Amino acid sequence: MKTSIIPIFIPHIGCLHRCVFCNQWRITGHHGIPSAEDVTSLIQDYTKHVQEKRHWEVAFYGGSFTAIPEEMQERLLKPAHQALLNGTIHGIRCSTRPDCITSPILDRLRFYGMSIVELGVQSMDDTVLQFSKRGHTAEQVLEATQLLKKCGFTVGHQLMPGLPGEDWHSLRETTLKICELKPDIARIYPVAVIENTELAAMYRQGAYIPLSIHEGVCRAAYMKQAFIEHGISCIRTGLQATKDLDDDTQVLAGAYAPAMGEMVDTKRYQMQLFKLLDKLSGESVVISYHRSDTSRVIGYHNVTRKRAACKYKQHIRWCEKKNIQPGNVIVQTILRTYRLDMNANQVYEV
């Protein structure tokens, strides 16, 4: 059944620190504090005209939900809980900071029916966290994740490749630590420099060098591939496009592209495909895939197909086939056939 989110934005509410990269008013396109009545009417607005069955989830996003005053949390949770009890919605989730997770807090969330908590982790490198003015440590991410798991919550991690002080070594270490912690879900947001943030000032002063879109795609693809291989479901790559973010007076630099998710998947597929093609030099090949994988295989704007034409001398034929499982790519030469499992990064000779 399709899951549909009813987002309730609480921009910057509860934030104990202003992280250098963050401007939730621009990222979410929302201002102000919602009331309990707003929560009720949003739930009604989203659900009332939809005929088919859906899994509806209310999501408190854009701030640090568990850090807002207790009575405000309860005020917002009560109408969502009511909708959960009467069957209008089927889940409640929030995003928050790793240093705002304690047993009493989780007891309250559970009492009101919340089941998914997403932590703004960003990096597991304490130096990067300090440069980004996150105000928490990697150790606190570990503790919060363990407590959430122990209390039966579905745990999400939000990561931001490209923060100040991060290099490939730091990115690899963060990826490894997240794979060990094994949250249930992950979101990867390569850093974009947004107007009216400290990062924007650092960028203007030359104190921060932003990621190019290409570098953002490479870092996110590396993380996503590792997460998939460790059974972590990567549910989003790149910021959701909004009117504000698509305005280049608001995104000054960095790895923001509305099609970031497609670009990252293209990169993941391309890396695996080229690794195999490198070993088949000289042999003509037929590359087959399910229709739902076409854009990932041939690449966003045909980039993989064009690169392959330049890189390899042999004839390559690309074709969609109905009987191939999505996520698999079949590479045939005259003598051999290989199956690439793109999600497991495995090649099988068949």
Ligand code: SF4
């Ligand atoms: S990243 Fe989270 S904690 Fe930091 S300022 Fe933004 S909403 Fe607040």
